[in-house]
Amino acid sequence: MEDAVLFSVKDQIATITMNRPQSLNSMNEALIDGLHAALTKVETCPGIKCAVLTGNGKAFCAGGDLPFLETLADTAAKKAFIAKVGQVAKRITAIEKPVVAMVNGVTAGAGVNLMLACDLIYAVDTAKFAQSFAKVGLIPDCGGLYFLPKAVGVHKAKELMFTADLIDVAAAEKLALVNHVCPADELEATVMQMAERLAVSAxxxxxxxxxxxxxxxxxxxxxxxxxxxxxxxxxxxxxxxxxxxxxxxxxxxxxxxx
Structure with a gap:
């Protein structure tokens, strides 16, 4: 069985890849533990100067894995998992090294908020985004109530969260949810070009x-x-x-x- 998160380093740049493509890289215990382990490597390795976070397959991250969440036995277990998810977002913001999100496809729920925790966001031109929590009777987690109003303002954040509407990448760029939009065949090269710049910066x-x-x-x-x-x-x-x-x-x- 493949690891839920893949980790590699080249030219001072770490690439962290969420690797549950069959479930659109949705968040379960293995994926969140894998992200924590990868972030520890980024934090502690002096040879790493920049990190890129992406997903394997056609999605960046579709948010929480609902079948997994249904297996959490009680409120205490649910609280522990949601807190662990939130700490991933917090650690990304606290790491002194820049973290670039390479959004390779659909991004929903906590996946959007994980993306927003990153320092720069590059998205493929076919990406779509949704704060999908309200559709399943939930509130945003993974720091969404903090990150989204910072990015788009309180009133637009309320609209996106209340409606849970799916928006395309053009709308996301207009709202300043992403820094740059790239064709699929240019996304990785464009992100790595920026990561290389950041890796040799002060x-x-x-x-x-x-x-x-x-x-x-x-x-x-x-x-x-x-x-x-x-x-x-x-x-x-x-x-x-x-x-x-x-x-x-x-x-x-x-x-x-x-």
């Missing part, structure tokens, strides 16, 4: 930018205070010195994360 700066952009509760004064503390620390790094030198010498910088 890791300390990227990690800090991600940290502060994800902290939407900060007031302007708190942001300005943080900038006044953190920016001088960045200015003292080898990466900043290298970036300035490279700029003056009109060459590409070689960042070391120091």
């Amino acid at each position: 890791p300390l700066a990227i990690g800090l930018i991600k940290k502060y952009l994800n902290n939407t509760a900060m007031t302007l004064d708190e942001v300005l205070d943080a900038e006044a503390v953190v920016q001088p620390l960045c200015m003292a790094t080898d990466d900043s010195a290298e970036g300035i030198t490279a700029f003056k010498e009109k060459r590409a910088p070689k960042f070391t994360g120091k």
